[in-house]
Amino acid sequence: MTDDIHRARELLDHATAVAVLTGAGISAESGIPTFRDALTGLWANFRPEDLATPEAFEANPKLVWDWYAWRRGAVANALPNAGHRALVAIERQCREHQVDFTLITQNVDGLHWAAGSLRVVELHGNIRRVKCFDQGHAVDRWEAGEQVPTCPQCGSLLRPDVVWFGEALPSDALAAAFAAARTCDLFFCVGTSTVVEPAASLPFLALESGARVIELNSAATPLTPHATVSLRGTAAQLLPALALQGQ
Numbered sequence: 001m002t003d004d005i006h007r008a009r010e011l012l013d014h015a016t017a018v019a020v021l022t023g024a025g026i027s028a029e030s031g032i033p034t035f036r037d038a039l040t041g042l043w044a045n046f047r048p049e050d051l052a053t054p055e056a057f058e059a060n061p062k063l064v065w066d067w068y069a070w071r072r073g074a075v076a077n078a079l080p081n082a083g084h085r086a087l088v089a090i091e092r093q094c095r096e097h098q099v100d101f102t103l104i105t106q107n108v109d110g111l112h113w114a115a116g117s118l119r120v121v122e123l124h125g126n127i128r129r130v131k132c133f134d135q136g137h138a139v140d141r142w143e144a145g146e147q148v149p150t151c152p153q154c155g156s157l158l159r160p161d162v163v164w165f166g167e168a169l170p171s172d173a174l175a176a177a178f179a180a181a182r183t184c185d186l187f188f189c190v191g192t193s194t195v196v197e198p199a200a201s202l203p204f205l206a207l208e209s210g211a212r213v214i215e216l217n218s219a220a221t222p223l224t225p226h227a228t229v230s231l232r233g234t235a236a237q238l239l240p241a242l243a244l245q246g247q
Contacts, residue, residue, distance in 0.1 A: 005241050008214045008229045012090070012242060015186035017100040020087060021177075021202050025191020025217060026235040027107050030078045052164045057133065061157050065148045068160040072127055080115035083190070083235030088116040089243040102180035106192060106199050108162045121176045123169055123199055129161035174198065181205040189215045191235050194223040203227075 012018070024032075050056055050063070057064045087103060094101040103120045105112055108127040112120045130139050132151035142149035142158055149158045163169055177199070181187060187206035194200045203213050203223050212228040215221065216238045224230045231238050 004229050004231055005238070008231065009242055009244070011186055011212050011214065011228070015094075015099055015184075017180075017184040018090070018094055018186045018188070019102045019104065019180040019184040019202075019206065019211075020090075020188040020190060021192060021199060022087075022103070022105045022107060022112070022190045022235075023192025023196075023199075024107060026081075026083045027078075027109050027111055028191070029081045029083060029234055029236045030109075030111060032075060032078050032107075032109050032111075048165060052162075053166050054133075054164060055166075057157075057159055057164075061133075061148045061159075065157075065159070068127065068162075069144075072160070075109045075127055078109065078111065080111045081236045083239045084111050084115035084117075086235075086239035086243040087112065087190075090239075091117060091119065093243070100184070102176070102184070104177045104180060104199070104202065106196065121173050121180070123163075123173050123177060125160070125162035125170070127160055127162055130158050131161045132156040133159045169198065177202060178205065181211075182209045184209075185211050187211045187213045189213060189217070189223055189227070190239070191217060192221075193217075194221045 051067045091101045091103065101119060103112060103117050104123060105120060106123050108124050110126050110128045130142060131137060132139065132154060134156035135151070135154050137151050137153045139151055139158055150156065151158060181202040182205060184206055187203055189203045192199065194203060204226070207213055207226060213226070215223050215227040215230040216233070216235055218232065218234055
C-alpha cells in the first residue's frame with residue numbers, strides 16, 4: 001500500500017490537469033447514508049420510485065417534500081471529513097502550480113462546498129437547494145409549514161434541486177464533467193462503485209484519452225483492473241496522504 005500511495009503522489013506531483021470524481025463513499029464517513037440506506041424508520045415501507053420521481057411528486061407532493069425535508073435536516077448536521085478537506089488541499093496545491101483542477105461529484109449533500117472546494121461540478125444536483133417544479137426557478141427561502149411551499153415567481157410547488165430517477169442530468173454539469181475527463185492527464189475516482197451511468201463512464205473516458213487513473217475505494221469495482229493505481233481504503237484514510245505531495 002505504501003508503494004501505491006507513493007506512486008499516486010508521484011503522478012499527482014507531475015500532473016498538468018487533474019479531474020476527480022467522488023461518490024457516496026466519501027460522504028459515508030460524515031454519517032450521510034446512501035439513498036437506499038436512508039429508507040429506514042418511517043420511510044422503510046417506501047420504494048425509491050415512491051419518493052424520487054416526477055410522477056411521485058405529482059401524485060403526492062407532500063410525501064416527497066417531507067422525505068426530502070427529513071434528508072435535508074440530516075445533511076445540515078453533517079460536517080466535511082478528512083477526505084473532503086484533503087481534496088480542498090489538493091485543489092489549492094494545483095492552483096498554486098497552475099494545474100487545472102475539476103471536482104465532479106455524484107453526491108447531493110454539498111459537503112465539498114462546505115469544506116471549501118472552489119470548482120465543483122454537481123452531476124445530481126444539491127439537496128440543500130430548492131427550485132420550482134414547473135419552471136425550475138431557483139428559490140433561496142421558503143416557509144416551512146404543513147403545506148408544500150410555492151414559488152414566489154410562478155406559484156408552482158417547490159421541489160428539491162436534485163436529479164430524480166427518470167430525469168436527465170443537468171446538461172452543463174454533464175458537459176463540464178466529460179470535458180474534464182477528456183482533457184485531464186490524471187483522474188481520481190473516489191468512493192464510487194463506477195456502475196451508475198453516465199458518471200461510471202468518466203474514468204474510462206479519461207483512460208481512453210491517455211490519462212492515468214487512480215482509484216480510491218473500500219472494495220474492488222469494475223474500474224479496478226483498469227486503474228493505473230488502485231488504493232483500497234476510505235477517502236478519509238487515503239486522501240490526506242496524497243494531499244501531502246509537494247510539501
